[in-house]
Amino acid sequence: MSAAPTLLQVEALEVVYGGAVHALHGVDLAVRAGEIVALVGANGAGKTTLLRAVSNLLPALRGQVTAGRLAYDGRDVTRTRTDALVRAGLVGVLEGRHCFRGLSVQENLVAGGLGRGSGRSDVRADLERVYGLFPRLAAKREVAAGLLSGGEQQMAAIGRALMGRPRLLVLDEPSMGLAPRVVEEIYRVLAGLNRAEGLTLLVAEQNVRLALRHAHHAVVLENGRSALAGSAASLRARDDVRSLYLGGAERPEAAAAPEARRRAPA
Template identity: 70%
Template sequence: MSSPENPILSVSSVEAVYNGAIAALHGVDLSVGKGEIVALLGSNGAGKTTLLRAVSNLLPAERGAITAGRITFDGEDVSRASPSQLVRSGLVQVLEGRHCFRSLTVEENLFTGALGRSSSRTGVKADLDRVYSLFPRLAEKRRTRSGLTSGGEQQMTAIGRGLMSRPKLFVLDEPSMGLAPLIVDEIFSALKRLNRDEGLS
């Protein structure tokens, strides 16, 4: 695959370890163009999740670290940026495993994605309506605690919460894992629509 001219994300010769000793990534290179959809394929243990965590600087939470290489996002070196700085700049990740706040309602979960934004209430409400238009079943369950919703609805909630942060680059780890084919189609159709209509990478 040829590298895009002005990538929104560039990973250059990145290496990473866990616990200071277990090598997980060896000289990885990756470019994602603006408005491009890229999928990482590989067997279990190949390093896909580790690479995504490196991009979002979430490795320290797993006792991991980037030991070499460079990661740039939107033209800026973000190798040492904090996860919260990355989210504010538009790099948002939805983790594997449908991490919802189970005791909060679907709508409360979605609102947490807008925390730290400088948007007005009107802007946040518009983004909430956007999520509900992408995932109508969330609108129906907006007052239901997330822990009482299905696995597919929890995944939609996690994706919707990420969208509330207004990403430029949306990183999803195993978004279809353990879900029924109809739910997977619904989620991927929504993501394709965002890419087509808004240029979301």
């Protein structure tokens, strides 16, 4: 059986902020269609910067790709507008559970469909799909997003992204600040979409144990460089990875990573 096509290719990527601060140094990453790829690393390793580059959000933050190659489905990301990437199926969920706080849950979700250019019938069908995935949102569809719990806001942010019918869903720290039960619920939905629909996921995750449990492949960033890459199972078995990020021996109650503390922007 032939290998799945590469949907996202990052080669020798270098990123600078403000013309002076070097955030990434020769990072390599490949995401094949149908995979879950985890991006892990310590606080400030560059994970968020890499995801910003993938979604072409760096120019808005005085960031610039200065070297390397960044391609999504054959497109040069640096030469493609963010809205065009969204319509082509590259949809991101930023860190921080970004919602339109004054709009209802349903209005937030509809905004995701409109960003893709969906018609009314598609929006209605996608709404029912998202409500089926996240029943909590269905029960609060008329509630302002700003009044939701943190977990519900994250579900709304992910649901809005799913309204865009992504081929590649990029998530930045989806478990940050959430109760374990809520995190498990969210990952159950994401992993289910990957298995049932082949949704491709690139996830930067502060909960390294969780990320390596669900991912097919993983890349470890250190100081803005790709230090390790391989199958998630092989990285889980490495003594250095277990010592740095998994708290030594596997224990269900172990702390996930030093990065679990809220970090400064990468």
